[in-house]
Amino acid sequence: MKFKTSYLVAAVVAAIMIAFPTFLGAYPLNVARSVMTYMALAITWDMLLRSGQISFGIAGLFGLGSYASILAVLRGGMDPLLSIVFATVFSGAMAYALGFAILRLRAMYFSITTLALMEIFRIVIHNMHDFSGGPEGVVLPTVIFGGNASALYWLCLGGLFITIGASWFFEKSKMHLALTAIRNDETSARSNGVNIFKYLLITFVVTSAMQGMMGAIQVQSYGFTAPDTAFDANFTLLPLAIALLGGIHSTVGPMAGAVLLGVAAEWLKLKIPYGHLIVYGIIIILVILFMPQGIVGMIRRAGRAAGRAGKQTGANHE
């Protein structure tokens, strides 16, 4: 019964999101795309975090995907929509190859290596002038779907839905058991048949592919990119902040965080054009200090406490 209600809520929310372009103008759709992109990235970061691995390489895969897509169109004459698929596969394949090296690392060694990878991608693109356009970047002759705001919105929404679907699958399948076991206790996981490397590699490849996909969708929607745009540190930092604010180790946490921080960011940008990032930083510090479980974690805990209190008073009445 409970499950059916939550499915119904999800279906209604999805329907409303699909219908947004019928009653929203170009500007709010643009903001929505930005929020959805960060939401998807936050979800993918959280998916890997469920195994205990903290990645700082989101921007690296995002940038890689956007370059793979734009260069496939410009240099290879690929269809723009197909180039998004290509970029997704390319980012996943890259993660597969790199995974053999970096997934042997743990804790800060893993984190720092992912950060370094992002830098390496950026520098390589920066220096491949003839192929990548160098520091000036590259421009597409036309934006995908002729720049139609509704179509661009739906494209981005499609990417988000794929990400949410993957994350939901990870929560409901044996991936949940594998990743949580790895996060809690690798020794215990190993002696209960969990092939740790295999599950880390699957997760790393899937999340990297989706990060690349969101990069490709973004670049096709804007029609240009440059190393400093594609590998912008914000694509690493904002998803982290979003997931931490919303609540980690779940799909709904990053979703809630993205809506809240996304709306707050837009509003702050209008109110304090030069200082909005400072306020942003303060929000993140306060969240880490006072709500380490994030919003969803706090609501869950309050719900559990209320449930216990309810049971207790119920028992007293009897």
Next chain:
Amino acid sequence: MSKLTTTGLTKAFSGLVAVNNVSFHMDEGEILGIIGPNGAGKTTFIHLVSGILLPTSGSITFKGNDITYAPAHVRSRMGIARTYQLIHPLENLKVIENVMVGAVFSKDKSLKEARKSAEAICAELELGRLERDTAQLSILEIKKMEIARALANEPEVLFLDEVMAGLNSDETKQLIATVQRIARERKLAVGVVEHVMGVIRELTHRVIVLEAGELIAEGTYETVSKNPRVIEAYLGGAA
């Protein structure tokens, strides 16, 4: 035929030889005690056999297959399960999910099948209220959960590393009976590390004694406990 044998098994940690040239075997349906003073290498020995550590030299065979360098998860899939001296609950999983892990990953069961078999095993061990968080369990319940998780791997060889430690005498008695029953019903070979000699006497068919990494005696509890080398190892050279 022996289920599990080691030949000349040795593990050195840069100079310190924790397990030295140990050859042993375990047979189907047998409960084997592994005893020895603190630091004798009992836990290291189990780490080697279960694949948590790899040996410096020597070999391990399981049902005739060489598994000396097989990774731990492969061994648990083959049929070697274990618990740990220090408890290892998966604290972000519910009790039932903790037990399911063994069934899902060692036996490739679907979540539904794994839940069913986990519930059956927990019922057998008299572990109830399976939707709880592990933080809500008593020490006895955690130990039962870890035995249940090991059993969910459907092993043929099971190592219990000090599962009785920290339990009171009633709980110990109860757990001894449980271990005897599951070993008999499943025709398991069980390796038991314990410090309480009463438990070893009650539970085991045969005992091996380790001291400073070496196997110094082997036999029934009665013969081993009268062995002068064993007495010396436990009481110290001065005695």
